[in-house]
Amino acid sequence: MSESFWDWAYVWQVLPELVDASVVTVKATVSGFALALIIGLAFAIARMIGPGWLRQTTIGIVEVIRSTPLLIQLFLLYYVMPEFGLTLDAMTAGVLALGLHYGAYCSEVYRAGLEGVPKGQWEAAVALNLPPWVTMKRIILPQAIPPAVPALGNYLVALFKETPLLSVIAVLELMQTAKLLGSESFRYIEPITLVGLFFLFFSLVAAALVRALERRLGRGSGRVAR
């Protein structure tokens, strides 16, 4: 090998651009996950208290989303929506696809939480004549969501790690930027390794946070006995 295989000067040269790109990655993660939380909750509620046809449809949609590649879903949203007159820019399509895909996963987490609320809580709400929506919002969800938080946190990390996929529809997030830098200089090793380290670092930090959260919830659940 004629050239040194790790070039620090080149690292310093590409770092600012990668830092800028990481902002896009973080934005996609945050908005994608916010969407996933909402979609997941809607799926879970529809599946739990919706009429029969809605339940079956939701189960079907969640199953299809979970068993097919995010990449195909991304293409469908990005290339197919324009045919229905709805042209999405790459970032919006990407966030939608991430939100939908992980919403399907989150709905399973919410579902476990909802099913963990004892039946007596529903019955007490009926006996107090609370309307269904109030029952859901004030009685059931406050008990169903706290135990679901660590599992939701794990999906936040998983979604974050999948954002590089948005590079295929040319969102200028970390991976796409690294590839562009690599193709300009014919040196891929530094940018791609830096991207890998970036993800590794934040995933490890996030995983540690989720574990800490799990421990705290495990201890602090004294309030929610029975």
Add this chain to the structure above:
Amino acid sequence: MNALSHPHWRLLVAALACFAAAFALASATGLARSVPELLRGIGVTATVMFGGSAVAIVVAPVAALCKLYGGSAIRWLAIGYIETFRGTSALVQLFWLFFVLPHFGITLEPLTVAIAALGLNIGAYGAEVVRGAVLAVPRGQWEAASALNMTQSQTLRRVVLPQAWVLMIPAWGNLLIELLKATSLVSLITLADLTFKAQQINQNTLQTVEVFSIVLLVYLGLSLLITLGMRQLERRASFGLARGPGT
């Protein structure tokens, strides 16, 4: 019991229905000419799928046992592998092997890169599954084996692992579906898998909705087949291994 009412058969029927619907859609939309191309793509997807699962199934127990029972150097090596591959995504790993390895003078076929990257990725998750299952085998089993004067490795091979396999099967089912979904990434390193073919046909025919819907159905059918296989395996493996109170 009616054979067709068994849930496993229903999975098979659903999978075949997916393939049939995909084929019907292709015929109805004038994409019948592209079916051989798609089949070749499915072949590549299946190759990566089988290769990747073979790598994962070999690597996972090795890494898990190293993490559980290895000396400190081996343990840290295993932990490093597991955390690195779980901490970054399959796409990053794929690109790293594809773009960076040539810098070290190692140039691999894209197919080899794909199988290695995805296999190691799923293997890292699988290692945690194996570890969890081994730890879930009751302590009393170890004690009973040592009372019979078995060595640690004998106990592991003859007592603990056979029980752990059964515990692991559902989690492996999920991992293999993740692997199937991840195989679509290999299209990004120029491998002509199902996703790659879809994009190609899309560019040639501009029948975007139809092409991607067909491919979606095929992936759905494939993952139903994986679920079916794993359920069958689970049923076979759990014969004579009824466990403890409850299950």
Add this chain to the structure above:
Amino acid sequence: MVHFDHVTKRYGSLTVLDGLDLRIAPNEKVAIIGPSGSGKTTVLRALMTLDRIDDGVIWVDGEPLTHMRRGDGLVRADGKHLRRMRSKIGMVFQHFNLFPHMTALKNCMEALVRVLGLPVEEARQRAGELLAMVGLADKQDEYPARLSGGQQQRVAIARALALRPKIMLFDEVTSALDPELCAEVLGVIRELGRAHQLTMLMVTHQMGFAREFADRVCFFDSGRIAEQGPAREFFDAPRGERTQRFLRAVMDAG
């Protein structure tokens, strides 16, 4: 006040209420006893509209509960009708079913604010009065997990009273309590019966309390009333052979 008109309820192939006819007068206190699986809890659950009945009609306060008038006939009640009718009925459960994420006070306020639409301050005051009535004024800011079983059940009674129901249902309210905690809950119920105009139905295993408190006792067996009568008469001189056997078994166990 309450009229079960030939009510039938089935779970799959099991008939838990078999053409039940039961009339309860305003302000009457009725104790329901019987072996497990005799359908006694289902009477309360059907009246609270927790379980849907398969046949017959339940009338409350002169109006159909499970159905509504449409022209000359009756059709199944819709959600709106059920919500209007339910406001006449309150229920206390065996396992309390307090909301664990709310304090005792908030448990009692919830329906006042969300159902009656009272302003928060007014609801707080009324809930405070109710807790004082069950002797828990000093526990109003505690979460259920920090209260004893007897205290939790008293909060549950206060909560059920918040909407000022005309009919109160008590479903084995002392069965989940340690024996020494039963008295405080029964005391609250006794006081309630004395001080308020309330129709009360209770499913209970406390024969002593039923004898002393209830106006009438209904003995359930296989989804029907096997025997009923004024409480003292019923316990002192049970007529049916099945009733006698049941009472003997309960007395031996107690």
